[in-house]
Amino acid sequence: MTLQEISDDGGIIFYTYLNSLKAKQIEENPQVSVSFLFLYTNETSNKKITQQVRMKGRIETMRTCCNAKIFEKQPLYAKIRTVIIAEQGVPVAWEELKKKHDRVLAKVNKGEMEFKVPKQFVLYKIIPARYDFYYFNENEIGDRIFFSKSEDDKWDHGHLTA
Incomplete structure (x- = not known):
């Protein structure tokens, strides 16, 4: 999952590819949970913070009209990946994949190739129903x-045991 935006209604927008395991799992079960972990040391107190x-x-799947805007912002390696990988998460002959990558990269560098939004590029939005903040x-x-x-579409809140 690559976080792209936080929507005005607090949803998290990300993209993946229809040929990914993630997309297949979302299709089977649209209930999700995501976690973000932050570990750091406070510079003032020198305490470790979690x-x-x-x-x-x-x-939910977002309308395709948004795909081009998000796809254009992707780094070159991500765009190349859309051309050279037919299915994500399967065994691969690394040297062959590397050769495909290098050929596409050479075409791009020569101005012989531009990227269009691939059919398998899909945006999803997580509509939040609950947040837990742990400190x-x-x-x-x-x-x-x-x-x-x-x-009634209002947010309740409180403390939980950690």
């Missing part, structure tokens, strides 16, 4: 706060 954000919700540092009790969307 923060995690977990988001749960449902996922912990050395020698202190952890703090876990949740925000959960109620049936």
Whole structure:
């Protein structure tokens, strides 16, 4: 998953390819959970800090009109990958794949090739229903706060045991 944008309604927008295992799993079950972990040392106190954000919700496919805008922002290696890989996550002869990559890269560098949004490029948006924010540092009790969307579309919140 490559995070692309956070939408105005708080959803997370990312892309993948229809030929990926991720896309197949989303089709089977549109309920998702994503976690972001942040580990760092506070420069002032020199304490080790752990923060995690977990988001749960449902996922939906976005309209294809947005695909070109997101695809254009992708780095060159990601665009080349759309041309040389037929299916993600399968065994590959590395040297052959490298040769394909180098041929496409040479064409691009010579101005002989431009990229169009591939058919398998798909944008998804996670619609949040719950957030958990976890904060912990050395020698202190952890703090876990949740925000959960109620049936009347309002956000409830509170503390949970960490």
